Amino acid sequence: MKTRILKVDPRRPEPEPIRAAAEVLRGGGLVAFPTETVYGLGANALDPEAVAAIFRAKGRPADNPLIVHVADRQWVQELVKVLPDQAQVLIDRFWPGPLTVALPKQPHIPDIVTGGLSTVGVRMPAHPVALALIKAAGVPIAAPSANLSGRPSPTTAEDVWEDLNGRVDLILDGGETGVGLESTFLDLSTDPPVLCRPGGINPSDICSVIGPIQIDPSVYANLEEHEMPRSPGQKYTHYAPKAEVLVVEGALETVHAKINSLAYEYMQEGRRVGVLATAESRGVYQVPVVLEIGSRKNLPMIASALFSTLRAFDRHGVEVVLAESLPEEGIGLAVMNRLRKAAGGRVIRV
Ligand code: TXA
Ligand code: MG
Numbered sequence: 001m002k003t004r005i006l007k008v009d010p011r012r013p014e015p016e017p018i019r020a021a022a023e024v025l026r027g028g029g030l031v032a033f034p035t036e037t038v039y040g041l042g043a044n045a046l047d048p049e050a051v052a053a054i055f056r057a058k059g060r061p062a063d064n065p066l067i068v069h070v071a072d073r074q075w076v077q078e079l080v081k082v083l084p085d086q087a088q089v090l091i092d093r094f095w096p097g098p099l100t101v102a103l104p105k106q107p108h109i110p111d112i113v114t115g116g117l118s119t120v121g122v123r124m125p126a127h128p129v130a131l132a133l134i135k136a137a138g139v140p141i142a143a144p145s146a147n148l149s150g151r152p153s154p155t156t157a158e159d160v161w162e163d164l165n166g167r168v169d170l171i172l173d174g175g176e177t178g179v180g181l182e183s184t185f186l187d188l189s190t191d192p193p194v195l196c197r198p199g200g201i202n203p204s205d206i207c208s209v210i211g212p213i214q215i216d217p218s219v220y221a222n223l224e225e226h227e228m229p230r231s232p233g234q235k236y237t238h239y240a241p242k243a244e245v246l247v248v249e250g251a252l253e254t255v256h257a258k259i260n261s262l263a264y265e266y267m268q269e270g271r272r273v274g275v276l277a278t279a280e281s282r283g284v285y286q287v288p289v290v291l292e293i294g295s296r297k298n299l300p301m302i303a304s305a306l307f308s309t310l311r312a313f314d315r316h317g318v319e320v321v322l323a324e325s326l327p328e329e330g331i332g333l334a335v336m337n338r339l340r341k342a343a344g345g346r347v348i349r350v
Contacts, residue, residue: 003165010174013132022136024169032146032160033133034174035125037098037182037200038153039160040143048110051142057167060149064232065115066142067100070124071134079106079122086210087188093209096126098183098200113142119189129174152239152307155180180304181334187230196231198334219337222345238341241310243318245343249325250350256284258350259322263287266320274318289316299332
């Protein structure tokens with residue numbers, strides 16, 4: 001398949017590329033498009049054949065459900081069985097924006113979308129291109145992140161191209177996404193609601209609107225083989241560059257020293273080592289490739305740079321990435337969740 005790329009103005013999307021992309025979606029094709037979190041790989045959510053093509057293009061396990069994207073709050077009524085007050089309040093407050101809510105699904109949503117689950121995750125993205133595209137398509141759009149399964153999510157059209165060239169019909173290039181990490185995923189089908197994946201909206205902001213929520217254990221740790229996270233996606237190694245990733249956790253100076261000594265050991269073995277550093281620490285490492293993701297004082301900035309930096313290690317031919325752990329406050333919870341998954345649970349405490 002030949003993959004087309006169309007440039008589009010991220011603030012004021014031109015009608016022409018949007019029309020062309022909407023036509024592809026209506027015809028059952030696949031379109032990668034920017035959202036405020038990461039690029040998504042969209043298909044008509046009501047067309048099981050089109051949705052099946054998403055799974056093939058990404059190499060995604062069939063039991064990993066997709067989020068359905070809408071362009072208008074009203075569309076939710078047609079996707080979920082009931083809209084509880086809690087959901088309505090969250091939607092009013094945080095949409096459009098990086099919050100996905102899961103609720104019992106209407107029967108006409110194909111099973112392939114939800115991986116056989118009885119709930120569906122719905123979100124209204126806060127990106128002019130995504131909104132214009134979904135509106136023009138006129139149907140809800142199922143869209144996972146537009147990466148090959150297991151890889152870091154794409155934050156630019158180039159990242160999408162790197163993974164999916166030849167596998168999708170069209171990429172809408174709207175430049176860099178903003179948040180850089182995926183939406184917060186909240187399952188509202190149970191009481192109390194469960195945070196399945198931290199993301200662009202902070203849990204504390206959700207709690208201030210609907211009260212206490214539960215946090216799925218998979219948010220903090222990689223689960224054992226037999227354990228079942230609420231979000232099927234959380235059980236897979238994910239967000240990973242080709243290099244092996246190792247996270248070092250502890251007091252900062254001890255972390256610096258440990259990373260240097262680990263790096264020395266790996267280099268002795270002849271392996272090419274990289275360090276994921278912060279602005280505060282980039283000078284302390286004696287390692288060939290040191291990539292900085294921003295200041296510890298600016299976690300949103302770090303969030304927006306995380307996936308692209310993980311991809312950059314691959315371009316530097318790095319085989320082992322040693323990463324400093326980061327504070328788990330605010331969006332830092334999401335950053336550390338992604339970093340731990342990228343490391344497949346390899347976290348060293350010092
Ligand atoms: O920001 C985002 O959410 C991006 C953009 C493109 O919107 N999308 C995204 O989709 O991150 P994806 O497929 O890469 O991640 C969706 C996650 C997966 O871990 C999946 O298992 C989980 O959400 N999920 C989807 N539907 C679910 C459901 N009904 N119940 C529990 N988890 C669900
Ligand atoms: Mg994904």
